[in-house]
Amino acid sequence: DTGVSQDPRHKITKRGQNVTFRCDPISEHNRLYWYRQTLGQGPEFLTYFQNEAQLEKSRLLSDRFSAERPKGSFSTLEIQRTEQGDSAMYLCASSSAGGAHSPLHFGNGTRLTVT
């Protein structure tokens, strides 16, 4: 078990470009979460998958954001037409089926800078 891995670690892009991030959760975890963290703030919830089903999306997640988890394993988060306000650390986490009693296991995050 190598933990949750995210790729890439850093991404610099120009405003208006599309970017895609990948998350590989712990293999036996069926729950997968995406969070976003900006400087001085705690992580903000973006979306949640149970297996391949996207069960919850934050209102923060505009139409430019889309997430998938096609086979219930890895997940991708795509941001279309990036804006400077999208610059943040994007964190992926996974947990087992224990719900609120199960701690989240986070990856190292992808730091996005939009210039």
Add this chain to the structure above:
Amino acid sequence: ILNVEQSPQSLHVQEGDSTNFTCSFPSSNFYALHWYRWETAKSPEALFVMTLNGDEKKKGRISATLNTKEGYSYLYIKGSQPEDSATYLCAPYMKTSGSRLTFGEGTQLTVNP
């Protein structure tokens, strides 16, 4: 929007000092509280998951207490070490939250040798 407050925002202590932080959250619809430690350049790491009023959990020199009736939790670090320097995040899980944890802004601890 769930109001989660952590105080202080930042804290500088000397090696060997004991310290504590506070996490406040709404007491109604409470289900569980998570504490995480986030060291620079690493991923957030779970410290505790607490559910019952009066819960007290301990991991080495770090301990936490929970008061669900008044909506707060304390995190204590005994004999702080430089390696304790990190941001400590709390996140309540409410019955009305769906599947999301709502994180506070964190307390940034710096332990000076």
